[in-house]
Amino acid sequence: MIRIFATGGTFDKEYNMLTGELFFKDTHLDELLQKGRCMAPATIETLMMIDSLEMNNQHRNTIAEHCRNCEEDKIIITHGTDTMTETASFLAERFTNKTIVLTGAMIPIKFGSSDGLFNLGCAIAFVQTLTPGVYVAMNGRIFKAGTVWKNKESGLFEERLG
């Protein structure tokens, strides 16, 4: 069994046509799993709907608590990309016995060109096959927490050297 915690991020941003701004309403994870015709047993739970620039350690504690208390030992966390690696490191200090995979999207799902469905597919597969630990799944790759950063110029996740 897989538990998916939604925390917001670009992934779930929608366009408010009255204000012209991007905002959060609900997660689109269930639609995506349906589109992917996913039969891997997964339960989705929304913990928060925030931009990852607003993600602080109080939020991270909430996430950690839910990771601890849920029965599943395979966990996917959808998360904004800007601070995804920080949250991964935060969780890596607290969990060694569960497989936790963070993923997100650079382009909102509601845009035709979103990477979200691909990333979710990767996360669903990685979480089922990786040994316990905390990981970031982006760009079709998998990174151990603490070994990855987001290159803000290219928007790509890369190995952190040294």
Add this chain to the structure above:
Amino acid sequence: MIRIFATGGTFDKEYNMLTGELFFKDTHLDELLQKGRCMAPATIETLMMIDSLEMNNQHRNTIAEHCRNCEEDKIIITHGTDTMTETASFLAERFTNKTIVLTGAMIPIKFGSSDGLFNLGCAIAFVQTLTPGVYVAMNGRIFKAGTVWKNKESGLFEERLG
């Protein structure tokens, strides 16, 4: 390094607006990897563009030959869903030292509702993490060759009992 062999299937079907029929032109795998912003090193090669109902053992031999001759030991094969499990079994008899993942789509990529991008994400992740063997990656799940069938009523891949 990952090698991706395209063989056709629903995945790559397009709509011919002059005849009203679905047909094959080129693979859409490169567009999909770009959409997924995939940085996992992957080379795409089209072996054939056929409906999997037309797939016979001569085609399968061609696929096997390419699996044997390519340098990579991580291989993804996109394949029509109707005979995907047969091709998986065929390859499983011939390969034990490479990780070969077959995937496809129930709905063509060019349809808004396609499962193809999700499935490709899964395949990219599974091929990087699984031990050598031949697998089918569909519905967010992974099946060992020989243990899976396509339920033609539901369109879902399931464990084969007995």
Add this chain to the structure above:
Amino acid sequence: MIRIFATGGTFDKEYNMLTGELFFKDTHLDELLQKGRCMAPATIETLMMIDSLEMNNQHRNTIAEHCRNCEEDKIIITHGTDTMTETASFLAERFTNKTIVLTGAMIPIKFGSSDGLFNLGCAIAFVQTLTPGVYVAMNGRIFKAGTVWKNKESGLFEERLG
């Protein structure tokens, strides 16, 4: 008030993932009007859901009857493109006091690349502004019934000479 009669055609074709064939379920006209945020007062009614190659004079009589009996004098008919011009000519012999606009799509709505939403926008606008008569609205153009044919090589509607 506008009356929209759906008769099927490429417009409303969907992909049956179990058989790999295109088929008709329901019309997508209501979704399209919603997407277009259309506030022009329009009522949608499905008369039949057929490929226009199957459209015979019995079907055309049914359409004519509904055009005659409805209260609205502004009518849009969605129709397969193959015999759209025949149906237009058929109706032109019977109606001179209503504005009847036939439109359709070369690519099903469910494909990302469909021309259907554009064509429906054209039809909604043309039906509100044209004087009574029967017309074909395709390719952003308007043609009087009897003066138009579908070029099957290009898939474009053109003036019929002579």
Add this chain to the structure above:
Amino acid sequence: MIRIFATGGTFDKEYNMLTGELFFKDTHLDELLQKGRCMAPATIETLMMIDSLEMNNQHRNTIAEHCRNCEEDKIIITHGTDTMTETASFLAERFTNKTIVLTGAMIPIKFGSSDGLFNLGCAIAFVQTLTPGVYVAMNGRIFKAGTVWKNKESGLFEERLG
């Protein structure tokens, strides 16, 4: 012959995945006309790429100048929705001998749910059939300049009373 002047607006906004903001790059009008398989003879020219909240009378003078100087007497202007009705009134004071139709979108074209393709279809049809004057084409309806306002609560264009 139809001349289309692009001035920006929601229509042409794209998502900058590095900053998470919406921005302007190029107009998508050519892609849309191609998608609509539009054969109505139309030339697209980009005059500016701005949010309509930034549209001032200097911009409007530029638009007016281009409307005056172009050879075509059928003109479509794509425009942000917030001040579209002001620009329409501005132009209505200056033009009586050309048919000028303003349109736009509430949701960017790049979002799957955009109304832009529908609106462009409407504008293409209205501009070919309406007598000279300045109009707003939104929500599948046509409004004379000076008789329309945008209801900012509903995001719909409505008749202005009194």
